[in-house]
């Protein structure tokens with residue numbers, strides 16, 4: 381992101397300048413009490429974030445990756461297992477699966493929500509797995525391993541369709557760990573529970589990241605696990621702290637994966653603005669939607685009635701996305717691609733043996749997605765300017781024939 385960016389992809393400076401006094405106070409308090417690890421500041425944040433997520437427990441950890449890894453381990457994922465997730469996520473999701481000792485296996489996504497397709501999940505478990513006689517759990521024919529868990533990712537802040545996922549998981553004896561690292565404050569309407577539920581409150585446990593660019597971001601690295609299960613919360617408190625509940629009495633080996641006090645203080649100071657920040661993101665998404673209604677050749681985010689996205693990212697689809705991205709860069713408009721190469725085609729996962737064509741929807745979206753500027757202080761004028769630039773590009777650059785494929789998918 382360069383200084384000449386007229387409209388940046390993300391502005392992380394303004395919100396911190398606004399809160400500078402409070403954030404400095406957090407540091408001052410830490411210096412004066414020498415409280416750097418744990419203590420009441422961490423506990424205070426954990427209590428309030430649990431309340432925000434409408435769960436009983438929150439355990440602060442070092443990062444979103446730690447949160448996923450600890451949640452999987454605490455949920456019983458063991459070396460030798462397999463864990464199902466989607467190919468179109470940040471690699472941290474599958475790194476955590478591998479670090480818990482398991483192998484990632486992928487199931488393709490829904491073309492509209494870009495999230496785990498529950499029908500494909502069901503079909504995979506039905507037709508590509510056998511049943512383990514002792515545990516009743518599915519055994520992947522692909523890997524010969526027991527599938528212990530599934531990790532739906534609430535990508536871009538849009539909740540995955542959890543009712544069917546939870547139902548399938550229950551019938552196949554799978555643990556559900558939500559990757560809510562992009563979905564702080566997103567809501568899902570559960571027809572089964574007949575109420576709105578927060579992302580991070582529906583699975584056995586959920587992982588949040590407070591990487592600076594997330595909807596709630598630290599000024600450094602941080603993450604958290606949320607859960608309604610007291611046992612899981614207790615286990616994660618031990619795992620994050622070298623396997624000890626009492627200093628130097630280790631019940632198991634754990635990790636150095638604590639949330640530090642200064643970051644917890646920053647997060648606590650920023651938490652009261654998360655809900656209003658999300659509201660502004662939703663307003664910006666509505667403005668985008670409104671302005672795009674006249675544009676041909678753009679697929680805007682799907683907004684199902686059962687979801688209120690936290691709009692961590694606002695992602696459109698367009699053919700020849702690189703050309704549009706360059707055009708916007710030249711006009712001083714920042715964009716991003718989340719993510720250009722699906723995980724099953726990454727070099728890091730060559731040994732898993734997947735091939736191009738295995739997950740056609742994730743592959744198609746990876747070629748067409750483009751993330752536009754989205755943050756709470758983005759103005760209506762900014763959004764209008766971004767959309768007008770895209771319309772200018774489409775008018776000038778795109779032959780009518782290129783629209784056909786995209787329109788057919790709408």
Ligand SMILES: *Cc1c(COP(=O)(O)O)cnc(C)c1O
Nearest residue numbers: 443444445470472561562589591
């Ligand atoms: C950010 C992110 C993570 C990892 O979080 P870190 O705090 O960077 O470790 C995991 N999954 C998804 C989907 C993310 O966006």
